[in-house]
Amino acid sequence: MSETIEQKCIAKGVKLTDQRRVIAQVMSESTDHPDVDELYNRVSKIDPKISIATVYRTVKLFEETGILTKHEFKGGKARYEELNESHHDHLIDVKTGEIIEFVDEEIEKLQKKVAEKYGYTLVDHKLELYGVKKKSQ
Amino acid sequence: MSETIEQKCIAKGVKLTDQRRVIAQVMSESTDHPDVDELYNRVSKIDPKISIATVYRTVKLFEETGILTKHEFKGGKARYEELNESHHDHLIDVKTGEIIEFVDEEIEKLQKKVAEKYGYTLVDHKLELYGVKKKSQ
DNA sequence: GTAGATGCAAAGTATTTGCGACAAG
DNA sequence: CTTGTCGCAAATACTTTGCATCTAC
Secondary structure (H helix, E strand, O other): OOOOHHHHHHOOOOOOOOHHHHHHEEEEEHOOEEEEHHHHHHHHHHHOOOOHHHHHHHHHHHHHOEEEEEEEOOOOEOOOOOOOOOOOEEEOOOOOEEEEEOOOHHHHHHHHHHHHHHOOOEEEEEEEEEEEEEOOO | OOHHHHHHHHHOOOOOHHHHHHHHHHHHHOOOOOOHHHHHHHEEEEHHOOHHHHHHHHHHHHHHHHOOEEEOOOOOEEEEOOOOOOOOOEEEOOOOOEEEEEEEEHHHHHHHHHHOOOOOEEEEEEEEEEEOOOOOO
């Protein structure tokens, strides 16, 4: 098991407050990709005094620190996910909103190659697939 | 040369107003990916009476009709681009904001394959590469 | 002539921020 | 102690919408 968010904060010199600990805990326990509102709801159940401004401030801080990553899927609010060693992209079910995480090394390699081709070093990328479930035959 | 936006509107039964004609013209002439504000600025130079609400309404309509496509690049406003037969993705220079359009058939194929693997039919996708220019050696 | 489009300003969302009070290191 | 954080409410940024008027077909 890898570092917890708390450990990452310490490692990166981010001051740990009660609020941040709660937000960290909720994000760690989330297997989905909550938006700020949803995160705020979950956090509020643990400590109702935490304000949504703090949630916004914290996810932004965690994102800048490389603890969380932000997704802006089509036509929705920003959603967050814990960033860990294993990079993956997303396949989104356009009907249900279900999100499937996947990894495809070959696509990763090709992306790097495309960037090189134009004289760039790839520093980041975003790949989202939108699909509809096939009828099981 | 392919259909103009006006022709597409007629083909798709979209009523052509003066405002829409101006917006169509500006988008046709744009080689970049303007956001609504920028589009509104350009449109205003031709007809200053067109309101930004109309610009919003029109890009939305054009998007739904398959005339324009909307991009939500990292941390910015929505940007629009004319949709034509040739699909492409984007490589964004993180320093300058410059956007390079590229096509990579192999990546396209692999995306479809990934979707299939999870039992989905790919209906849409988003691929954005973010890079920094290499020093020319 | 009529359904749909426009302009305006007001209302919605999502997110950020100023400020005085408070807490972590 | 001192610097940075929090909660609150106000502010901002982007986008949508109600309504009366106007226009394309």
